[in-house]
Amino acid sequence: MARMAGRRILELGAIGCAAGLFSGLFGVGGGAIIVPMLVLRRGYADRRAMGTSLVAIAIMAGAAMLAQGAYGNLHVDDGLLVGVPAVGGVVAGTWLQQRIPVRTVRLLFAGVLVVAAIDLALK
């Protein structure tokens, strides 16, 4: 039992660390690591992996935001301009996710990874 718990924390710690590493490197990439690793390494169902990923992203983005705020790089008005519609969008997106087949959600996710990979390679 203790070994299982240790393994869980170790794996989750490694996944979170890798996700943070890539977002530190590129400013993006948290969810692209967390979701597939929860599915492939931790046996998560897809929707649970995607929901849990949002918790991690909120923490990660919050910490990074505090650091960037200290450097004075935040444009609050512009952030709100894209952020407020994004809040509406995320409510719609989570609603939609419950209503389409999980297989479709997964294919969309894989498609977004491929597009992001091509975008990164062509930079």
Place this chain on the structure above:
Amino acid sequence: MIAAVVVGAFAGVLAGLLGVGGGVLFVPALTVFLGLSQVDAEATSLLAIMPMALVGAWRQHRYGNVSGGDGGILGAAAVPGAIAGVAIVNVVPERIVQVAFAGLMLVIAWQMVRRRPREEM
């Protein structure tokens, strides 16, 4: 300005649907449509991502799709990881890291397509 609002809403839908942060969309929207520098756009995108992810997590929690404890561990471990990432990017040529990460994402995409989801619906 309207374009920025539309892209913001679309990034939110993508975040809710796929559990990603949407930085891939927020950052270009802030540079292209609102004229921010790359550094300021990456910083400002966090201002949009944090509340969006928080609301998304709350909705997913209501749908029964959140393991809060695991999410907390992931998020806490990501913070030192991000600090290391920022340090590395200043030492290793960015191009090598970009291509390596692009390759990794392609491998992951293949793994996701190849395996069957745990719960088919």
